[in-house]
Amino acid sequence: MTIPKIPVGIVDDKSQNRLLFTERLNFSEEIAVVMTAADGKDFLDQMKRMDFPQRPAVILMDVEMAEMDGIAAVQAGKILYPDVRFLMLTVFDDDDKIFEAIKAGADGYLLKNEKISTIIDCIVQLSESGSAPMSPRIARKTLDLLMKASIPKMEEGNKERHDYELSDRETEILKLTIDGYSYRQIAERLFLSGNTIKKHLANIYHKLHVTSKAQAIKIATRNRLI
Template identity: 45%
Template sequence: MPIRIAIVDDNYQLLDNLKERLQEFENLELIFVAFNGKDCLNQLEKLPVSRLPQVILMDIEMDKMNGIEATQQIKNRFSSVEVLMLTAFDDDEKIFEAIKAGASGYLLKDETKEKIYEAIEIVAGGGSLLSPSIARKALKFFSLLPSQKSTSQNPSDTPLTSREMEILKMVIEGITYAEIAEKLCISYGTVRTHVKNIFEKLQVHNKQEATKIAIRKKWFLSF
């Protein structure tokens, strides 16, 4: 069965370009396009549950209703629909607001069509995705919020050991397994074992899902 998608963007040229780039993937079915968040919600309301898009590619800056507000309303009213933010903005605060609103992924529009398709597959399958550069920005943004440190979760309250937390932070920052092994003076195989244990404890299947959990729980504010 093809993955049902929708595209929301107020830039007609970029919207058409994205449609054209994704047309070559036979496993995608475009349900509708919308030009702002309000238009998107109106179209969702007209669809039967069986025809709702599984993934919405959502821009952020739009008239009438921006992508972050639309995402929040979509997650409140159509919980089965996943939202993948696809935007030109890599602003730290916008990343934070999108994650808080319930977005399952955040990519920049200049990603290749293959990367966008891969992100759609991951999100449609219940996963989460943040590109390495976006994940690093999100962690940096949270680390600069001293007023929230008192309410952040203490790493000791997580299911992970201190070494696993250390490795998870490095993985999120885009450091390779080989580099982690060298930094921590452990073997490559030991790093892989730690990562496997991290995924099992967090009940996730990939780095993107682990990243989203770490960001939402603010594990690294004071780590």
């Protein structure tokens, strides 16, 4: 063989799975399964006993395991062997698990029911470019998580926060709207005609590209232009 195969390790507590994956992955030209382990401890033990050249470059790591689960294993493994790529395999797309695994340093995240050819592609990609393969459902979850997350480093640089160029009056009226006042109530409070408030709101909607109070509130609060 001219092309050196990618050495791969498999960690799964069900021996049936280990066999299945080993068989199927070895079927590929580009991959050689060089290690199988039954849990996190087993995996770390074996890694310690191998020396560098034989060590797997990519680990398929089952997330749910009895003894020492995939997350803990990755956490330890990443520190000991930073160049080894960890590809998590899971049946569930559970938010917490995904987040934990990512924080632990997982390099990719696939659902177990993924086609074997996809998994092979991901392993190759991971070992060649270090990029992160991800099942779409997982990607969706990470996006959801990111959307809820707050990145600490957002000091000043990023205040992208679009300027919708609302006038003072418009801002005032928008604020009252967010406070739950109706046209009439705002009109009374500002000694204006209800029609005027309505007109202002219409202008505001145009500027914010929305079509209702609720939507305007959403945009306004999200961009803190109140």
